[in-house]
Amino acid sequence: MIDRRLEKAGEVSWTFGCALSVVVALACAIAGSYFDATLVARAQVYCGLDLSSGEKLSEVLWLLSRFAVIPVVSVVSAILALPLHLVARLPPLAGRVWPVPVLALLAVGVSIAGPVAMVMYDVATEGTPDGCVLPWWPSWLPS
Numbered sequence: 001m002i003d004r005r006l007e008k009a010g011e012v013s014w015t016f017g018c019a020l021s022v023v024v025a026l027a028c029a030i031a032g033s034y035f036d037a038t039l040v041a042r043a044q045v046y047c048g049l050d051l052s053s054g055e056k057l058s059e060v061l062w063l064l065s066r067f068a069v070i071p072v073v074s075v076v077s078a079i080l081a082l083p084l085h086l087v088a089r090l091p092p093l094a095g096r097v098w099p100v101p102v103l104a105l106l107a108v109g110v111s112i113a114g115p116v117a118m119v120m121y122d123v124a125t126e127g128t129p130d131g132c133v134l135p136w137w138p139s140w141l142p143s
Contacts, residue, residue: 017085020104024111025078029071032115036066036122043127043134062126070118077114081107 040063084107088099124141128134 014085014089016100017082017088017104017107021078021081021085021107021111024081024108025074028074028077028112028115032070032074032119033067036070036119037063039119039123040127043123043132044129046134047128047130047132066122070115073114073118074111078111080114081110084110 084103088103120141123134123137128137
C-alpha cells in the first residue's frame with residue numbers, strides 16, 4: 001500500500017514564503033549592485049570628483065567589493081525575513097487566510113531593507129566627498 005498524503009496549507013505557505021524570499025534576495029542582489037554603482041558614480045560626477053589614477057584604482061576595487069557585499073546583504077536580509085513566514089504557521093493563525101499576505105509583505109519589506117540601507121550608506125559616504133550635498137538627497141538623512 002502506498003501512503004499518500006495531501007499537502008497541508010501550512011507547508012504550501014512555508015514553501016511560498018521560502019520561494020518569495022529567494023526571488024526577492026536575487027532581485028535585490030542584482031538591482032542593488034546596479035543601483036549602488038550607478039548612484040555613487042552619479043553622485044561623484046555631480047560633486048566634481050577628479051580622480052587621479054591611484055584614486056581610480058581604489059574606486060574600482062571599492063566597486064568590485066560592493067558587487068560582492070550587496071548580494072551577501074541581500075541574502076542575510078532574506079534569511080532574517082524567514083521567521084515571519086513561520087508566524088503564519090502558529091496555531092492561532094494557522095488555517096486563516098489574512099496572515100499570509102500580510103506577513104509576506106512584511107517579509108518583502110525586511111528583505112529589501114538591508115540592500116536599500118547599504119545603497120543609501122554608500123551614496124552618503126562614498127558618493128559625496130568633502131561635504132558635497134546632492135540636490136535630491138533628503139535633508140533628514142546625514143550626508
